Amino acid sequence: MKTARLLAVVLVALSAAMAVEGRYTYRPVSVSFVPGFSTNGPEWQSVSSSLSLNIIGGFIGRVQGAELGGVFNIDEKDVLGYQASGVFSVVGGGFVGAQQAGVFNVVGNGFAGAQLAGVINVVGGGFVGAQQAGVFNVVGNRFVGAQLAGVGNVAGSGCVGTQVAGVANVCGEHLYGLQLAGVVNVADDFGGAQVGLVNITGRGRGLQFGLVNIADDMDVPIGLVSIVKHGMFHANVWATEFAPVNVGIKTGSKTIYNVFMVGWQPDVESTRLFAGLGLGGHIPLNRFFVDLDLLSHGVWTGPDWSPEGGSDLLSSLRLTGGWHVTDRLAVTAGPTLSVWVSEREDGSQVPFYDAPLYERDGYEHVRIWPGFSFGLQLL
Numbered sequence: 001m002k003t004a005r006l007l008a009v010v011l012v013a014l015s016a017a018m019a020v021e022g023r024y025t026y027r028p029v030s031v032s033f034v035p036g037f038s039t040n041g042p043e044w045q046s047v048s049s050s051l052s053l054n055i056i057g058g059f060i061g062r063v064q065g066a067e068l069g070g071v072f073n074i075d076e077k078d079v080l081g082y083q084a085s086g087v088f089s090v091v092g093g094g095f096v097g098a099q100q101a102g103v104f105n106v107v108g109n110g111f112a113g114a115q116l117a118g119v120i121n122v123v124g125g126g127f128v129g130a131q132q133a134g135v136f137n138v139v140g141n142r143f144v145g146a147q148l149a150g151v152g153n154v155a156g157s158g159c160v161g162t163q164v165a166g167v168a169n170v171c172g173e174h175l176y177g178l179q180l181a182g183v184v185n186v187a188d189d190f191g192g193a194q195v196g197l198v199n200i201t202g203r204g205r206g207l208q209f210g211l212v213n214i215a216d217d218m219d220v221p222i223g224l225v226s227i228v229k230h231g232m233f234h235a236n237v238w239a240t241e242f243a244p245v246n247v248g249i250k251t252g253s254k255t256i257y258n259v260f261m262v263g264w265q266p267d268v269e270s271t272r273l274f275a276g277l278g279l280g281g282h283i284p285l286n287r288f289f290v291d292l293d294l295l296s297h298g299v300w301t302g303p304d305w306s307p308e309g310g311s312d313l314l315s316s317l318r319l320t321g322g323w324h325v326t327d328r329l330a331v332t333a334g335p336t337l338s339v340w341v342s343e344r345e346d347g348s349q350v351p352f353y354d355a356p357l358y359e360r361d362g363y364e365h366v367r368i369w370p371g372f373s374f375g376l377q378l379l
Contacts, residue, residue, distance in 0.1 A: 075090070106123075190206065256279075351371060
């Protein structure tokens with residue numbers, strides 16, 4: 001919240017600066033047809049107005065009230081109030097209020113309020129409020145509030161609030177809040193949540209939810225692939241009641257991980273290969289640990305390995321205990337509960353023993369049985 005308080009102080013100071021008359025000549029109403037053909041005259045930079053009307057477009061020093069432009073508005077310094085244009089508005093100083101344009105808005109300094117554009121909004125300084133654009137929102141410094149864009153949002157420094165974009169969100173420094181994007185979220189570090197197909201951060205305190213999560217350090221990454229530099233990367237070899245040889249890796253944070261594995265069940269008539277992935281949680285207990293994960297396997301049966309006749313799916317819920325024999329080697333073992341679902345095979349030949357808890361035959365075969373796993377983990 002230090003970022004929010006600092007930015008609020010800056011913007012209050014900006015508002016106070018706007019109230020100082022200084023060198024400006026006050027005109028209650030200014031009218032411009034085009035630049036150079038207006039009531040502001042050649043000294044337009046020194047004109048301050050409560051109501052500025054630009055039939056096509058116009059230049060003015062500053063506005064404290066409202067400004068309307070058929071095509072564009074250009075203000076050398078500050079605007080306090082409401083500004084709207086058919087195409088674009090450019091403010092060289094700060095802005096407090098609401099800014100609306102058909103194509104783009106540009107503010108050179110701090111902004112407090114709401115900024116809406118059909119294509120792009122750009123603020124060179126800090127921002128407090130809401131930005132909404134059909135394509136892009138860009139803030140050069142700290143951001144507090146909400147950014148919503150059809151394509152992307154960019155904040156060059158700290159972000160407090162929400163970034164929502166169809167393609168990408170970028171926060172150059174600290175993010176406190178939510179990044180939600182159709183494709184990618186990027187933050188130097190964050191506290192809150194990143195939700196997108198690809199999420200990238202340095203140090204994350206909170207949740208990453210997406211297809212691919214990448215971080216230096218992360219609390220809870222949930223996705224198909226999670227790569228955490230200072231997290232978990234283990235190689236495993238284990239045996240189960242249906243596959244005597246399994247190899248895989250665990251990758252993720254220190255508490256949440258993904259599993260990628262392949263397994264082999266030899267048989268003279270119907271050798272099976274298993275390929276699976278899963279998601280699990282890790283609880284460290286000094287030299288011991290407990291893992292709970294759910295694996296889903298695709299199954300291919302030899303000798304032809306053909307998928308004709310339907311597909312086979314095997315899922316296993318595993319509770320695994322581990323003991324660190326050395327700092328880099330652990331022994332693992334624990335119970336499992338497996339579910340077989342197939343359109344062509346009843347699953348009775350999959351485990352090495354016949355002890356089903358539940359079985360159903362018909363168009364789709366379902367079989368549930370208890371099992372075990374034991375193996376080694378390389379740390």
